[in-house]
Amino acid sequence: MSAVETGVAVLEARGLVKRYGSVTALDGADFDLRPREILALIGDNGAGKSTLIKALSGAIAPDEGQILLNGNPMHFRAPLDARRHGIETVYQDLALAPALDIAENLFLGRELRRPGVLGIVFRMADRQRMLREARTHIANLKIRVGSVTQPVETLSGGQRQGVAVARAAAFASRVVIMDEPTAALGVKESGQVLDLIREVREHGVPVVLISHNMPQVFEIADRVHIMRLGRRVATITPKSHTMAEAVAYMTGATSFKTET
Amino acid sequence: MARLNRTGTEEASVLARARALSTLGPLLALILASVFFTTRTDRFLTSDNFSLIFQQIAVVGIIAIGQTLVILTAGIDLSCGAVMAFGTIVMTRLAVTHGLNPFEAIALGVAVCTGFGALNGLLVTGLRLPPFIVTLGTLNIAFALTHITSNEETIANLPVPLTFFGDTFRLSQTSITYGSVLALGLALVTWFVLTQTIGGRHIYATGNNPDAARLAGVRTRRVLIAVYTSAGLLYGIAALVLIGRTGVGDPQAGQSDNLDSITAVVVGGTSLFGGRGGVVGTLIGTLIVGIFRNGLQLMGVAAIY
Secondary structure: HHHHHHHHHHHHEEEEEEOOOEEEEEEEEEEEEOOOOOOEEEEEEOOOOOHHHHHHOOOOOOOOEEEEEEEEEOOOOOHHHHHHHEEEEOOOOOOOOOOOHHHHHOOOOOOOOOOOOHOOOOOOOHHHHHHHHHHHHHHHOOOOOOOOOOOOOOOOHHHHHHHHHHHHHHHHHOOEEEOOOOOOOOOHHHHHHHHHHHHHHHOOOOEEEEEEHHHHHHHHOEEEEEEEEEEEEEOOOOOOOHHHHHHHHHHOOOOOOOOO | OOOHHHHHHHHHHHHHHHEEEEEEEHHHHHHHHHHHHHHOOOOOOOOHHHHHHHHHHHHHHHHHHHHHHHOOOOOOOOOOHHHHHHHHHHHHHHHOOOOOOOOHHHHHHHHHHHHHHHHHHHHHHHHOOHHHHHHHHHHHHHHHHHHHHOOOOOEEOOOOOHHHHOOOEEOOOOOHHHHHHHHHHHHHHHHHHHHEEEEHHHHHHHHOHHHHHHHOOOOOHHHHHHHHHHHHHHHHHHHHHHHHHOOOOOOOOOOOOOHHHHHHHHHHOOOOOOOOOOHHHHHHHHHHHHHHHHHHHHHOOOOOO
């Protein structure tokens, strides 16, 4: 790895190793995410995608290896650490509190306080400001919902995922990580979420996307990071390779020669 | 697009209204029950009877406020009545038998109840046991301590500060105890915390989806410990109000208050699965339970039912 390349990557990992007893989930995995790109992460079950994502988002600590954010070494001990550094993660299904409304969910865990004594002593929430800002975030990503005071349980699956993405995008200054954001959605709703992901990239934040859906990956990704047996075996682009080739790398039918 | 937006907001306003309606059902039941009892017995709608109802429900009302907090986190607190009973014995024993300054006795009694609440919270979060099991255990501990420390005796001849909340003042025709006013004040404070503060949002979120709350950065264990401890504090205050109402320290008190308070909370529209409901509903629920009990008695239904 040259110094120039290190400077280019927003988020980078070198030689990550993670073992669970006798199982090696990550076996010297590398990773790099460039500015303003959508990077898809694919691999067979057990290839180490989730473990890699967990290490990058601070949910687990790797046994060996290094994680660099804008070239600076990071040691995340909890997801909150990663969040403080501008890395937001959208989880597949356990992200929202259904009885709370959209604005409350957007600001959950980082509510805005009223100015002055009311906020500092009584910890009063600044509901009006949160509603205003929630409307802005929802509008920025062109998510179609009636009102931000609507409880999340009244939304469709696609709208809910939209709220989860909006929350990540609103607070992510560096990276958004999404774990199978379309897995539970229908075709039309998946399309809406893909549009959202593009919208996040347009706002200047790179996106890491885990997906099993190959056509989707090839539709949306700028680059595709392929994992096999706990390592990165290839990074390709949808323009230079076909889906069949990608599957061949995933399964080990062919091995990759040149790094892109 | 414009049309889509319009239907969207219309839908949303309907939903917002539906959400506000959640306390309307219990309120309607309350009104219907009042009308029913007014037509069946002419003693029901009198100021004397209503001052009696308010006295009767003040204690269970305060307990139900604590129970509301716990149930909003998808928990349940079975220990509330027993903890309150132990609180009354601690206060009266210390003040009467040990001759402690009554205010110190009150403070210690409230502190003991708060401690029980904190113990519940620590066991629920630390051992990750279901709240049902934890509070069943602390119920038995508090029950045993009550009987050991009281020698099964009712403690009487209490100094004035202990019975203050049983005193009344007149509001036009109705005499109202200070205990009822205190209950209302506590409900108001709890309403403020639940609806206006960040801590309140975190209570709802923790009850509604604990995993999501934790991943969003809510310190859910801290929320749970705070909730159970606050509930314990409320049971301690309920103990003082109970002493005011009965004028004695009674080891047999509070044995059905856990079920009564849960009934009041649930009748008031708070979900046992957590995250939905609130203290306004509990206030209405407590009134419904109190009015049914009183009205049926006035109609001559035997108390045992």
